[in-house]
Amino acid sequence: MVDAAAAQTCTVAPDSTVSATSGTCSIAPNTTLTGTPGVHASTNAEITTNNVTINPNNGGSIGGLADTAGTIIFSSGSSINGNWSTAASAQSGGQIIFQSGSAINPAFGGGGTALLADGTGSLISATGLTVNLNGAGNNVAGRATNGATINLLNDSITYAVGGGGNTGLWATGSGSQITSTATTISMPGGGGNDVGAKADGGGAVTLVGGSVAVEGNGGGETGLLAQSAGSTVKATGVAVTVAGGGGDVGAKALDGGAVTLNGGSVAATGSGGGEIGLQASGAGSTLAATGVTVTVPNSIGGRGVQADNSGSVTLTAGTTVTTSGAGTHAAGVTSGGTLSMTGGTLTANGWLQCAQCEWRHRDTQRRDHDQPERGFDRRARRYQQCEPDRRDGGREQRSMAERQRRLHAQPCRRQFDAAGCCPHRRRQYLQCHVAKQFALDHDG
Numbered sequence: 001m002v003d004a005a006a007a008q009t010c011t012v013a014p015d016s017t018v019s020a021t022s023g024t025c026s027i028a029p030n031t032t033l034t035g036t037p038g039v040h041a042s043t044n045a046e047i048t049t050n051n052v053t054i055n056p057n058n059g060g061s062i063g064g065l066a067d068t069a070g071t072i073i074f075s076s077g078s079s080i081n082g083n084w085s086t087a088a089s090a091q092s093g094g095q096i097i098f099q100s101g102s103a104i105n106p107a108f109g110g111g112g113t114a115l116l117a118d119g120t121g122s123l124i125s126a127t128g129l130t131v132n133l134n135g136a137g138n139n140v141a142g143r144a145t146n147g148a149t150i151n152l153l154n155d156s157i158t159y160a161v162g163g164g165g166n167t168g169l170w171a172t173g174s175g176s177q178i179t180s181t182a183t184t185i186s187m188p189g190g191g192g193n194d195v196g197a198k199a200d201g202g203g204a205v206t207l208v209g210g211s212v213a214v215e216g217n218g219g220g221e222t223g224l225l226a227q228s229a230g231s232t233v234k235a236t237g238v239a240v241t242v243a244g245g246g247g248d249v250g251a252k253a254l255d256g257g258a259v260t261l262n263g264g265s266v267a268a269t270g271s272g273g274g275e276i277g278l279q280a281s282g283a284g285s286t287l288a289a290t291g292v293t294v295t296v297p298n299s300i301g302g303r304g305v306q307a308d309n310s311g312s313v314t315l316t317a318g319t320t321v322t323t324s325g326a327g328t329h330a331a332g333v334t335s336g337g338t339l340s341m342t343g344g345t346l347t348a349n350g351w352l353q354c355a356q357c358e359w360r361h362r363d364t365q366r367r368d369h370d371q372p373e374r375g376f377d378r379r380a381r382r383y384q385q386c387e388p389d390r391r392d393g394g395r396e397q398r399s400m401a402e403r404q405r406r407l408h409a410q411p412c413r414r415q416f417d418a419a420g421c422c423p424h425r426r427r428q429y430l431q432c433h434v435a436k437q438f439a440l441d442h443d444g
Helices: 362-367 374-382 395-407 429-443
Strands: 019-020 024-026 038-044 046-049 063-065 070-072 083-089 095-097 113-118 123-127 131-132 140-145 148-151 157-158 167-172 177-182 183-190 196-200 204-208 211-215 222-227 233-237 239-243 251-254 258-262 265-268 274-279 287-289 294-296 305-306 312-316 320-324 327-333 338-341 345-349
Touching: 019 024, 019 046, 019 177, 019 274, 038 046, 038 070, 063 070, 063 095, 083 095, 083 123, 113 148, 113 320, 131 140, 140 148, 140 157, 140 177, 148 167, 167 177, 167 183, 167 204, 183 196, 196 211, 196 233, 196 320, 196 374, 204 222, 211 222, 222 233, 222 239, 222 258, 233 251, 251 258, 251 287, 258 274, 265 274, 274 287, 274 294, 274 312, 274 320, 274 374, 294 305, 305 312, 305 320, 305 345, 320 327, 327 338
Parallel strands: 019 038, 024 046, 038 063, 046 070, 063 083, 070 095, 083 113, 095 123, 113 140, 123 148, 131 157, 140 167, 148 177, 157 183, 167 196, 177 204, 183 211, 196 222, 204 233, 211 239, 222 251, 233 258, 239 265, 251 274, 258 287, 265 294, 274 305, 287 312, 294 320, 305 327, 312 338, 320 345
Antiparallel strands: 327 345
């Protein structure tokens, strides 16, 4: 221990740790520390690492701890590895600074937190930091709590494939805040219920540029989540992607939380079913998107935008929402939810769901030729029995229009009837009538 660290070089204690309670010192290059906490600065002391490796031997260890106004600076080439439960912790006004080229590598077990800032005045600042987390599940890359702050710039956060329940960035508690600029968060394959960036209990997360990708194997993956009154997530120019086993949401405001998106994109690319691009759920929950590109390309029964349970969604300035899939809608409003849109577009592309609605029975077509209205009524009833979603302006509407165009591409050797159909085309006569009626229904 160094009580008055006036010397340039820190002293390594017998338990393979470095501690300082005052003054400044630097740890000698190429030093390896195996105790816990590996580095501990308190009471206004400042410790700088220089290509130092922290590799705790015991479980539940802390790599670096700064408290009571102490400061730790991790310089380029320094890394935290091994059996840590918290890689870097700033508490009670402590400050930890990661310089470009430093790294946090996977711990042995799950449930770890790479960056933890706790308490008013506590700060973790990282530029060019690489954070790698294992696949054991329930890991957190960065957590600010009880009024603390985490600032990230040009950092990389990557999870290994494995268990679920992971959270990339998490600001919890009033006054707690995380600001991230040009940082990438990658959370591939896991057990589900992962969250890229989360604010709750009055916390705030602000993202500028970069990307958030939560692409697990399980369901319930969420890109951005603001949960509870006073909690906010703001993203500007961020690319958000979620995929999983179903029920994934790109950006969600829940139970009074607020999500604000400016530019960027949100894509819920999974095919498990029930995927949602943007969602506000619960009284007081608000989600505002300006100039955002929202896509839900592969879902079954999904929504591009969903406002429910008195939640409110506002889309402005060229926000585009595009969905594809059976029963998938561009927008849905239920249970007192509200949706407001100024400019932009909503596009839903459905899938053919009802094969029996196709005109395949030639014998029936021939039999009904002399009684076209009777045949049309029977087939119209058949259409009504199909899934409603396949009549919502999706692929079937386009296929009917294409069919109508093809029917008129060939010359008619007899006079067209009042509906514009050619009686001499015995097999296609009723198809023409259905196409005409279909077009009238949708144009009306």
